[in-house]
Amino acid sequence: MKHFSLIMCATAAFFFAGCDRDRATIEQNKEATKNAINNEKDAVNAAARDAKKQTEIDADLRKAKIEATKDSVQAQLDADKKKAEAEARLQKAKADAEKK
Secondary structure: OHHHHHHHHHHHHHHHHHHHHHHHHHHHHHHHHHHHHHHHHHHHHHHHHHHHHHHHHHHHHHHHHHHHHHHHHHHHHHHHHHHHHHHHHHHHHHHHHHHO
């Protein structure tokens, strides 16, 4: 009977030690999963931040191109206006010269 009690105590100790190991393993797995999810969240947030920055850069470039195009077209229109004014003065001068 003493041996039986001793065997039962050893079995119980082994069982509880096994449960503690299982619980520790479960806890480690839970922590590893949480860490992996947090790392993935951080990566997603960083990617979103980078994408927003790139979008802002792209928008600034588009705005600069639009502004440059507008300035170019306005310069061309100003040149065309000056040319038209010069041609009008020339024709006016020719007409005045013909009258004399």
